[in-house]
Amino acid sequence: xxxxxxxxxxxxxxxxxxxxxxxxxxxxxxxxxxxxxxxxxxxxxxxxxxxxxxxxxxxxxxxxxxxxxxxxxxxxxxxxxxxxxxxxxxxxxxxxxxxxxxxxxxxxxxxxxxxxxxxxxxxxxxxxxxxxxxxxxxxxxxxxxxxxxxxxxxxxxxxxxxxxxxxxxxxxxxxxxxxxxxxxxxxxxxxxxxxxxxxxxxxxxxxxxxxxxxxxxxxxxxxxxxxxxxxxxxxxxxxxxxxxxxxxxxxxxxxxxxxxxxxxxxxxxxxxxxxxxxxxxxxxxxxxxxxxxxxxxxxxxxxxxxxxxxxxxxxxxxxxxxxxxxxxxxxxxxxxxxxxxxxxxxxxxxxxxxxxxxxxxxxxxxxxxxxxxxxxxxxxxxxxxxxxxxxxxxxxxxxxxxxxxxxxxxxxxxxxxxxxxxxxxxxxxxxxxxxxxxxxxxxxxxxxxxxxxxxxxxxxxxxxxxxxxxxxxxxxxxxxxxxxxxxxxxxxxxxxxxxxxxxxxxxxxxxxxxxxxxxxxxxxxxxxxxxxxxxxxxxxxxxxxxxxxxxxxxxxxxxxxxxxxxxxxxxxxxxxxxxxxxxxxxxxxxxxxxxxxxxxxxxxxxxxxxxxxxxxxxxxxxxxxxxxxxxxxxxxxxxxxxxxxxxxxxxxxxxxxxxxxxxxxxxxxxxxxxxxxxxxxxxxxxxxxxxxxxxxxxxxxxxxxxxxxxxxxxxxxxxxxxxxxxxxxxxxxxxxxxxxxxxxxxxxxxxxxxxxxxxxxxxxxxxxxxxxxxxxxxxxxxxxxxxxxxxxxxxxxxxxxxxxxxxxxxxxxxxxxxxxxxxxxxxxxxxxxx
Amino acid sequence: xxxxxxxxxxxxxxxxxxxxxxxxxxxxxxxxxxxxxxxxxxxxxxxxxxxxxxxxxxxxxxxxxxxxxxxxxx
Numbered sequence: 005x006x007x008x009x010x011x012x013x014x015x016x017x018x019x020x021x022x023x024x025x026x027x028x029x030x031x032x033x034x035x036x037x038x039x040x041x042x043x044x045x046x047x048x049x050x051x052x053x054x055x056x057x058x059x060x061x062x063x064x065x066x067x068x069x070x071x072x073x074x075x076x077x078x079x080x081x082x083x084x085x086x087x088x089x090x091x092x093x094x095x096x097x098x099x100x101x102x103x104x105x106x107x108x109x110x111x112x113x114x115x116x117x118x119x120x121x122x123x124x125x126x127x128x129x130x131x132x133x134x135x136x137x138x139x140x141x142x143x144x145x146x147x148x149x150x151x152x153x154x155x156x157x158x159x160x161x162x163x164x165x166x167x168x169x170x171x172x173x174x175x176x177x178x179x180x181x182x183x184x185x186x187x188x189x190x191x192x193x194x195x196x197x198x199x200x201x202x203x204x205x206x207x208x209x210x211x212x213x214x215x216x217x218x219x220x221x222x223x224x225x226x227x228x229x230x231x232x233x234x235x236x237x238x239x240x241x242x243x244x245x246x247x248x249x250x251x252x253x254x255x256x257x258x259x260x261x262x263x264x265x266x267x268x269x270x271x272x273x274x275x276x277x278x279x280x281x282x283x284x285x286x287x288x289x290x291x292x293x294x295x296x297x298x299x300x301x302x303x304x305x306x307x308x309x310x311x312x313x314x315x316x317x318x319x320x321x322x323x324x325x326x327x328x329x330x331x332x333x334x335x336x337x338x339x340x341x342x343x344x345x346x347x348x349x350x351x352x353x354x355x356x357x358x359x360x361x362x363x364x365x366x367x368x369x370x371x372x373x374x375x376x377x378x379x380x381x382x383x384x385x386x387x388x389x390x391x392x393x394x395x396x397x398x399x400x401x402x403x404x405x406x407x408x409x410x411x412x413x414x415x416x417x418x419x420x421x422x423x424x425x426x427x428x429x430x431x432x433x434x435x436x437x438x439x440x441x442x443x444x445x446x447x448x449x450x451x452x453x454x455x456x457x458x459x460x461x462x463x464x465x466x467x468x469x470x471x472x473x474x475x476x477x478x479x480x481x482x483x484x485x486x487x488x489x490x491x492x493x494x495x496x497x498x499x500x501x502x503x504x505x506x507x508x509x510x511x512x513x514x515x516x517x518x519x520x521x522x523x524x525x526x527x528x529x530x531x532x533x534x535x536x537x538x539x540x541x542x543x544x545x546x547x548x549x550x551x552x553x554x555x556x557x558x559x560x561x562x563x564x565x566x567x568x569x570x571x572x573x574x575x576x577x578x579x580x581x582x583x584x585x586x587x588x589x590x591x592x593x594x595x596x597x598x599x600x601x602x603x604x605x606x607x608x609x610x611x612x613x614x615x616x617x618x619x620x621x622x623x624x625x626x627x628x629x630x631x632x633x634x635x636x637x638x639x640x641x642x643x644x645x646x647x648x649x650x651x652x653x654x655x656x657x658x659x660x661x662x663x664x665x666x667x668x669x670x671x672x673x674x675x676x677x678x679x680x681x682x683x684x685x686x687x688x689x690x691x692x693x694x695x696x697x698x699x700x701x702x703x704x705x706x707x708x709x710x711x712x713x714x715x716x717x718x719x720x721x722x723x724x725x726x727x728x729x730x731x732x733x734x735x736x737x738x739x740x741x742x743x744x745x746x747x748x749x750x751x752x753x754x755x756x757x758x759x760x761x762x763x764x765x766x767x768x769x770x771x772x773x774x775x776x777x778x779x780x781x782x783x784x785x786x787x788x789x790x791x792x793x794x795x796x797x798x799x800x801x802x803x804x805x806x807x808x809x810x811x812x813x814x815x816x817x818x819x820x821x822x823x824x825x826x827x828x829x830x831x832x833x834x835x836x837x838x
Numbered sequence: 839x840x841x842x843x844x845x846x847x848x849x850x851x852x853x854x855x856x857x858x859x860x861x862x863x864x865x866x867x868x869x870x871x872x873x874x875x876x877x878x879x880x881x882x883x884x885x886x887x888x889x890x891x892x893x894x895x896x897x898x899x900x901x902x903x904x905x906x907x908x909x910x911x912x
Contacts, residue, residue, distance in 0.1 A: 259872065285879070285896075293883070391887060394886070
């Protein structure tokens with residue numbers, strides 16, 4: 005008989021919980037989010053004989069109160085999902101603090117197994133642990149493990165099996181000292197509800213209620229028939245305790261648990277005397293050094309940039325044929341192209357696939373980026389990074405941990421806002437987290453770069469390097485003041501958390517762990533993005549293709565098509581192919597020609613080329629004769645065919661442009677021209693910018709299609725310069741700055757919604773960035789025109805302005821600073837005397 | 839005196855905590871309890887925050903938060 009068992013894995017941050025999780029479940033795991041919140045939920049499976057075990061990795065928490073989202077998630081899971089066994093991972097090298105959580109778990113009276121992890125670290129630090137004595141004191145099985153080497157796996161499995169079979173839980177009792185009589189009173193009161201005791205340990209519930217834990221209160225209201233009476237008694241007990249002991253109950257409870265943890269730790273851990281400073285501490289002397297620290301930080305960031313963006317970018321180019329292959333495969337499967345207009349299914353299908361491959365193109369970059377980040381996380385460097393930069397970022401309403409999201413977003417050039425927004429998850433301060441989410445899209449993601457390059461090549465050819473430096477760094481000086489402004493205004497009322505961060509000892513990351521996490525996150529990212537992109541692509545397709553051509557224009561193009569075919573047929577009739585090639589064959593020959601070209605892409609070997617030719621000859625000798633110029637007639641017709649192909653390309657381009665201009669998006673682009681003209685944008689630019697909303701790459705691609713690059717042999721830069729004769733470098737500058745501040749693309753917006761957990765913030769993010777971008781573009785263009793600055797002068801004038809604003813914003817004290825400096829002694833008194 | 843007044847290298851013993859709510863809870867969870875021995879390890883490159891050693895591990899807090907921890911010299 006097979007049955008299943010739910011096991012929760014709990015533990016404090018940095019105790020090696022994930023390693024234990026991986027050790028137990030191997031590759032059989034699944035990452036998602038807890039419903040409704042952004043906390044990651046990792047689930048894995050393993051089997052114990054007939055028993056199928058579902059292991060849920062709870063978020064790492066120091067305690068089980070309800071002050072942070074992670075704690076609430078962990079506690080709610082333990083309470084509501086009724087895990088059969090809890091594995092509590094404790095860091096053996098840091099036993100006292102880890103026992104604090106263990107004690108809270110034991111008080112909940114769930115069958116618990118303690119995995120005493122990182123035994124090797126403890127030994128290295130000269131600590132020896134009496135495991136048998138610990139088992140005795142805690143009353144639950146304790147299994148020593150070194151999870152990163154896989155040691156202790158079998159022992160934990162056995163302990164879980166036994167705990168599940170046994171089910172008896174010896175309650176662990178903490179001595180709460182002067183609080184004991186009040187706990188007793190409340191427990192008795194709770195015990196009057198006969199069913200309650202069967203569901204929850206009464207003593208635990210009593211302590212929680214006295215601690216003023218909101219979930220416990222909610223639980224009481226659900227499960228007790230007279231909750232108010234209990235609550236009144238609790239309130240009275242709290243007031244009474246404060247009066248008699250001079251401290252509140254939360255503090256008494258925490259102190260008592262610490263005392264208990266300390267007592268156990270003292271009894272179990274023996275520390276060798278005369279140990280010097282740990283290796284980590286010595287490393288920190290350099291890594292957190294006043295001068296060396298920031299230098300090392302910059303070097304690490306440069307390495308990150310090199311590995312992920314430069315090497316990853318190269319890799320992306322190498323991998324591209326794969327995505328190109330998928331595009332070709334799909335276009336082979338779709339209905340055949342038409343002469344001037346393709347069937348709807350084909351154009352839509354190609355559009356959706358192209359939208360997805362545009363994102364997939366970044367895959368190598370993401371894998372490397374995530375791997376690098378995972379290595380940094382495992383090594384323990386992340387908190388140091390936050391530590392070094394916190395002071396700087398705090399001045400702008402951000403957090404030391406905002407560093408990573410901004411780097412991912414592309415602090416210099418070449419990030420992506422999606423993983424950037426994803427990485428804000430780790431920031432504990434809600435206000436700083438939202439501020440970070442709102443400014444990450446202002447960084448320079450990879451997809452903004454093509455547009456920058458086009459504009460710089462076209463309008464700042466002599467100062468290309470400087471212009472690139474300008475646009476790459478000015479974004480930071482725009483983002484920081486904006487972050488400060490946001491946290492002083494719209495985010496004013498958001499929860500502000502203290503900066504308290506453990507600095508774990510350094511670890512050497514394991515290759516397996518890094519790869520696993522990197523692939524895990526990439527997969528999560530892909531799943532989220534691909535679905536959204538596919539859906540959005542359809543909507544955008546409609547917006548840029550409909551309502552479509554007017555009847556007169558359609559008739560005009562049809563006439564052009566007929567004329568081109570007529571001309572070709574006239575030539576056919578002069579050759580031996582008269583009657584063999586009919587009007588209906590023309591399109592077939594063109595597609596045959598394309599197929600042959602496609603087949604020969606990348607072929608350099610003559611023998612291979614011959615085989616392909618033979619295959620095409622066999623498939624259709626007549627078409628092949630024309631396409632491969634066989635015989636005099638073949639050569640003549642091929643010349644004519646080239647003309648038809650060229651006309652076809654021309655017509656298709658014209659149709660595309662006209663349809664685009666007349667589309668919903670095109671109409672919108674024209675409609676906003678009266679406003680955007682102050683920023684120097686005409687309707688063509690507006691359309692390019694609007695289409696970038698789906699994905700930033702579109703801006704360059706759309707400009708390309710508007711200026712009709714294919715066929716003419718001119719680059720986008722050249723055709724743009726030709727088409728927009730009145731364009732100056734000032735126009736280009738305004739456009740670049742607008743793109744820099746551009747609202748997040750749709751996939752990023754979805755991620756913003758997800759991480760901020762509200763549609764409101766997503767809309768806000770889109771709205772304020774559009775307005776800000778427009779404001780800056782108007783400022784630079786109209787201001788620059790008025791002062792008759794050249795594009796280059798305006799560029800550096802704007803730079804100076806941004807730096808000045810950044811400095812001024814940094815000097816404005818935050819609300820917390822203002823409060824603590826003014827109140828200082830008084831506030832201390834308020835708490836003490838209350 | 840309070841913890842933010844301690845210079846790097848100083849060792850002290852915690853006397854009391856003058857804040858409640860999330861900050862107080864967080865500090866208590868991390869082991870800031872009366873009698874705990876605290877060593878001020880080093881300041882960040884920009885002076886704030888500060889790294890402390892407590893119960894054998896390192897924790898970093900801002901000076902603004904260290905203000906609430908009352909300590910005495912060891």
